[in-house]
Amino acid sequence: MDDSEVSKRSKGCHGSPAADEVNDGGMVGGMIPLKKGPWTSAEDAILIDYVKKHGEGNWNAVQKHSGLFRCGKSCRLRWANHLRPDLKKGAFTPEEENCIVELHAMMGNKWARMAAELPGRTDNEIKNYWNTRTKRLQRASLPIYPPDVCLRLYKTIQDDQNMGTLQTGDTYDPELMQTDHFKIPEVEFKNLELSRGVPSYSLGLFDTSASSMLKQGIGSSYGNGLVFPTMHPAKRPRESQTIFTGLDGIVGRGLPVFDQLTDYPCGKIIEHSGLSPPYDPDLSTYDQPSWDVLPGSHAILNDNSSSASAPICVAKKLELPSLQYSESQQDSWGTPASPLPSLESVDTLIQSPPTKEMWSDGQSSSSGLLDAVLYESRNLKNSKKCSGHPTSDVSVAFGEIHGSPLNPSETEWDVHADLKSPSGHSTSSLFSECTPVSGSSLDGRAYNVRPEPVDQVLIPYAEARKAPNQTGCNKPDVLLGTAWFTPSNNCHKNQFFQTDDVAADLGTMNSE
């Protein structure tokens, strides 16, 4: 064993005052300090041999039986992270990377559970990967979460709300929202060719603002009715669980679930958004002044395919929304607040990290995108309760943002979605015009968006809606499994949400 190597890193083997640290990390027989620092191959061999003979577990016995001067914790960690025979070595594959992003969006920093979905990978590995990735992306002002992930989550929550399974009120369980430095889903859209049969309103979904969403207050009833992957810590399973019914069978088995996501095809995004033409005209009757405007990027509205395909902008931090759409500006947009707080915001959701203050309970949070979406959902619900002038606070409705409903086809979207507009960073504009410098994000995930036919209809979600009370269909995890992930062989043509259902959802949501 290389003691010099060990001593270099060892900061003393006296462990912490904690009982377990004292017991297994302190001294051996009160005399010999347990080793810390890097493991040597000799130690590895001893540990491997021990596990072969005695199996995993009872780690504190390792030192006693093998003579290894390592605390049980250290042994367990070493085994779990490096010596386990089933460990997959090497860099994450693109599929795995995509999977991690998806999982993080849904779970937040639940590394162990994420690891459970990625066979052969350890929580530590995933954690390191994510932290590295996040740093890199943030530094490059690139989105942490791809747009389709944002939308799927958001849509799922919306649908869930419409099904009445997402409870509101003060049932929010802080523990379920336990997170840290809430990651702000930033979105950047590259090479979006949205002009082909894509409803402009679908794009509007992207021009939303999570920060506004997230500032509105806390209280997603995460714990009631919502059986998200995040579970109460107290009920945390000892062993890795399969969290997503659908995801499990896909991700867990290493199938190319995310093949379709690798490039974040626009079509997928649109599909996930749950909107497809023809847009239900009835929606305009809702107390939703600009719902009809909601949509779209000017590229779409104008069928400006040239602009849509023009690779213009360099990846750039999208930093406007919540501020840009501040209340003070609402008037300038000439429209009243809309009861549709949400869709406004994937953009914000994507760009502005909710401050910790937003979590009224003072909990830090580092949840994934899902938390943000849930948060917004809760707000949405609240806003629905509040008469017809819901978004009096930070949240900005589409109308406020995109102009008058009286002129849906010629909205202000064009104005502020335009790169030349004051806002300049509208996601919609990014959607249609921005292209990352290199054609792919720094983390290798190209945010390409391909136009997709919007006439297909996906069934799982629709079915789930029809039978919300069946077998947990009202549960997001089920939705995640059925509606979010589709077999890769169908990825190019699946419609994740039934158009009519979505329209109905939106209508319901707005009229509630």
Added chain:
DNA sequence: AAAATTTTCAACCGCGCTGTC
């Protein structure tokens, strides 16, 4: 080529949960 900076990642730490006595 060397120094400085950044990135990666193995390991540690503290906390909380569960099971046992």
Added chain:
DNA sequence: CGACAGCGCGGTTGAAAATTT
């Protein structure tokens, strides 16, 4: 029922490696 032990999780640290200046 409380104390304790074992274990696992998530956050953090810091040395090594890689990259940039």
